[in-house]
Amino acid sequence: MTDTAVSPSPSRAASLRRPRPVRRAIGKTLRTAVLVIATAWVLIPLFFMVIASFKSVPEFFMNPFGLPAEWSFSNYTRAWEDAHLSLTLPNTIIVTSVSVAVSTFLSALVAYGLSRKEKKFAAGFYTLFVSGLLVPVHAIILPLFILLKAVGLFGTLFALIVPYIAMGLPLGVLVLTPLAASLPRDLIHAARMDGATEWQVFRRVVFPLLKPGLVSVSILNGVWMWNEFFIPLIIAFRPEVQTMPVGIVSFIGSYSTEWGLVFASVVVSTIPVVIAYLLMTRQFQSGLTSGAMKG
Amino acid sequence: MANVSLKGLSKTYSGADVPSLSALELDIADGEFLVLVGPSGCGKSTALKVIGGLEEPSEGSIWIGKTDVTDYESRDRDIAMVFQSYALYPHMTVFDNIAFPLQISKVDRAEIDKRVREVADTLHLGTFLNQKPGNLSGGQRQRVAMGRAIIRQPSVFLMDEPLSNLDAKLRVRMRSEIAQIQRRLKVTTIYVTHDQVEAMTMGDRVAIMKGGLLQQVASPDDIYARPANTFVASFIGSPPMNLFRGHIDGNIVRFGSQSLPITKESLTAYPGIKDRNGEVILGLRPEDIEDARVSDDAPEASIEAEIVLLESLGADHMVHLALDAEQVHDGDRPAGDTDDLDVVRTDGVCICRFSSRSPARVGERVTARVSTDRLHFFDPETGLALR
Amino acid sequence: MAQRLKTRRQRYGHLWFVAPGLAFFLAVMIFPLVFAFGISTTNWSGLGNDLQFIGLANYAEILSYGPYYRAAFHNALIFLAIFLFQHTVGLYIAVLLNEKPRFMEFYRTVLFLPVILSLVATGFVWTLMLSPNIGLINPALQNMGLGFLASQWLSHPTSALGAVIVVTAWNSLGWAIIIYLAGLQGIPDELKQAAAMDGANTRQIFWRVTFPQLSPSFTALSVLTFIGTFRTFDVVYVLTGPLGAPNFGTDVLGTLIYRTAFGASSFSSAEIRFAFGVAMALFTMLIMAIACWGLLKVLRAREIET
Ligand SMILES: Nc1ncnc2c1ncn2[C@@H]1O[C@H](COP(=O)(O)OP(=O)(O)OP(=O)(O)O)[C@@H](O)[C@H]1O
Ligand SMILES: [Mg+2]
Secondary structure (H helix, E strand, O other): OOHHHHOOOHHHHHOOOOOOHHHHHHHHHHHHHHHHHHHHHHHHHHHHHHHHOOOOHHHHHHOOOOOOOOOOOHHHHHHHHHOOHHHHHHHHHHHHHHHHHHHHHHHHHHHHHHOOOOOOHHHHHHHHHHHHHHOOHHHHHHHHHHHHHHOOOOOOOHHHHHHHHHHHHHHHHHHHHHHHHOOOHHHHHHHHHOOOOHHHHHHHHHHHHOHHHHHHHHHHHHHHHHHOOHHHHHHOOOHHHOOHHHHHHHHHOOOOOOHHHHHHHHHHHHHHHHHHHHHHHHHHHHHHHHOHHHO | OOOEEEEEEEEOOOOOOOOOEEEEEEEEOOOOEEEEEOOOOOOHHHHHHHHHOOOOOOEEEEEEOOEEOOOOOHHHOOEEEEOOOOOOOOOOOHHHHHHHHHHHOOOOHHHHHHHHHHHHHHOOOHHHOOOOHHHOOHHHHHHHHHHHHHOOOOOEEEEEOOOOOOOHHHHHHHHHHHHHHHHHHOOEEEEEEOOHHHHHHHOOEEEEEEOOEEEEEEOHHHHHHOOOEHHHHHHOOOOOOEEEEEEEEOOEEEEOOEEEEOOHHHHHHOHHHOOOOEEEEEEEOHHHEEEOOOOOOOOOOEEEEEEEEEEEOOOEEEEEEEOOOOEOOOOOOOOOOOOOOOOOOOOOEEEEEEEOOOOOOOOOEEEEEEOHHHOEEEOOOOOEEOO | OOOOOOOHHHHHOOHHHHHHHHHHHHHHHHHHHHHHHHHHOEOOOOOOOOOOEOOOHHHHHHHOOHHHHHHHHHHHHHHHHHHHHHHHHHHHHHHHHHOOOOOHHHHHHHHHHHHHOOHHHHHHHHHHHHOOOOOOHHHHHHHOOOHHHOOOHHHOHHHHHHHHHHHHHHHHHHHHHHHHHHHHHOOOHHHHHHHHHOOOOHHHHHHHHHHHHOHHHHHHHHHHHHHHHHOOOHHHHHHHOOOOOOOOOOOOHHHHHHHHHHOOOOOOHHHOOHHHHHHHHHHHHHHHHHHHHHHHHHHHHHHHHO
16 A cells, blocks of 8 residues: 555656556556545445434334435434434534634634744743643543532533633644744734734734634534533533433433434434534635644 | 934844844934945844834833833834835735724724725725735735835834835835835835945935944935945945055055055045054045046046956946955955945955946056045054044 | 833733633643542542542552553554554545545545544444444455455454454544645645656655655644544444453553443442542553653654754
């Protein structure tokens, strides 16, 4: 696999011995084949998951991997009601969107504060924030539980939002700080000369220019917050404040052979992230290109 | 209005062991156009940043009008700055870029609209107002940067090499546009450049810096005619002044086997050479040496030497004469700094600007007439003019 | 017009920009971490009030605790496999995508999808795929005449660990592609063209020009993979349960710590040792921090050379 990895590069034209057309065609076919196989590997499980969600129980066991003879939406209606998706979906949306928004914004503030390299505190704080990526959730979950209970957030959606905001910071700071540091200093100087306060410099110049990075951070943090299972399992077990992953798993405990039902709820819980990703995929890529690689 | 005084301004960047700016004393009159020139790295941008409040001075103070603004924020100094990189906000349209300073200070919309359009008219930007800076040419971006500076009607302009990213033709045009705008607005301006043509043509006065130290401040004519030291002498002028070690002997100055009389004019301009018998540095501008065959009257003073190189520039010839005198270099003149010529100097070469009527040819020995009323004399120890 | 400043320090109050984030960070990450360290110096089981200060005894015990090494070894195997996979297959696919084939956007988007899929979804999908009775893999093998390869995938220690690796690879391939693609897109074409002018062939161009330029991507991806595989929990939990079944063949640090601290259904509550679990988590964090630091140092040094 590695050895064949060396035949890329568009500048083939400059090489003296052009590969003969036949060899080129074979090479091209092989490369396409690799892409198709990889894509199939990713897509086939997802495809069967979606297919299965439209099958009734007997049909699933008769024919787990064929197309359904009859497309049934009953799994979806049952998931919506019995799995409490009607309750946990709004919860998940609120928790994720608020946490993402606040966490990304705070990350941008921190990134701007730390991007001024001449300040002595910057390097230390940067390391501190980024090493947050290593903090073991299993170790801090109990103190966190106690803390949230003590300040009275337990039992509300804030019990998830507050930790998520903090836990989104390491990634946000990691991606945004190099991006903020790479903004031309003259731009910031110009804004100061134009009469802007430090806050206005941030709000009017720095923040808009961080946009690609903000999108990347929002997607990356949003995805894990949306999908997080362990933290809400411990901290938000009451149905009113439950998020979808926990809701689905606790619901499935009693229906585990009803694959159609299981996959219907999984599909519902997945679709919003996929849509968000599809909408922002281009900016997501460019944010990563400009930010993370330099960190 | 606003005169600017810099009092003992010094700046040493943290981590640096030499100051980038030392004890700068400068008074700039209200409405004056002061050009700050010097070789790369001499501290010009540092000076501007300190004046603009983007860097804190290590010592000294900055006064605008009757106010000590040393501890003021940039935004409170009523100064506008044009950056070498233009520093246009890439995410805003031209309109918003120009309007930004007004939007920040909460001027009302109608007023902003009116003023932006006025400024856009002056700068011929009317048709670009809705474009983003990324779509503009270098010259247009430069004008947007100017627009953003003038819209506030500040009391001081700072400009850091605003033309250095433009091509030669555009630079000439913008040079006069900026000078005109400044004359019309009468705003005190400090203009940084390392281009001596800009320095000589734009400024009311020129300040020359080297290694963080101010060398001389004077009108362009004065700088050219009466340089304060060998550095200024060789920095201004293209090709630069020829400097030789010489010896004063009564009323004659000898250098190598050549000698020239010391005239009344020389004594007036350089009183320091009166009764001074001994070593000096003698300065000769290329423009003050001419082929003796070209002028009609008999030369009252001349040098004689072989032509080793001749470059014809159309209007005149650059002639290199081999002299046996010891040449003095002021090593800080950066290579490539001259605009029209890039002269490599070797020891014992005197560059002269002969008129194109001169029949001079390489290899021949010529008699060159020297305008002895325009000789320059410097102390060989300190390099200072002998005044 | 202006207010005179009392002190120069106030001029750039950038600490204020850091403050709100820092407040959250201290409250939610640092304070619980310190708290957790306090717990780890006791013998608290997690239930009841029976607790004694025992100093660093928990940490000393880790050093001779067999299951810890076994779990760490499994993590290391997963790391190695994923590391190799990403820097070969992932890099190759990124290179292919960088040539802008037809449907490039489609491939890129699809290949990243597993990254954004939840552990719940991943877990259920792959449990189904690997299921011996109704799964897809075994029937497919049989149809290809490879029926002898069919297996109770998740019931043999080796194949179960293999399954964990395959699913982890499935889940993280998107990362490798997107990070390498970001790196590839940052390489100026002139560089490759210049090398081509100098007579380099495509193979040489890749290894001499393109690959060295990808060092930052290599570094970022390696560190991410390291952190990801040594913290892995979800995939194992969903596929083989908190015990790292079968017979601890897929037990990793994440599951070991989880069941030590919180118990697993087949564990009796007497076997729960919360403080010891926390100690293992913190100890692991420390080792990982040191390893990351070393990894970054080595990889960054390499970046400068090239
Ligand atoms: N932020 C900084 N930190 C440390 N040293 C600096 C900093 N900025 C400039 N210097 C140093 O200060 C000296 C003066 O720099 P400055 O930018 O003022 O030069 P300049 O005259 O504007 O040169 P140029 O014509 O190249 O723009 C240089 O030696 C430079 O290396
Ligand atoms: Mg400069």
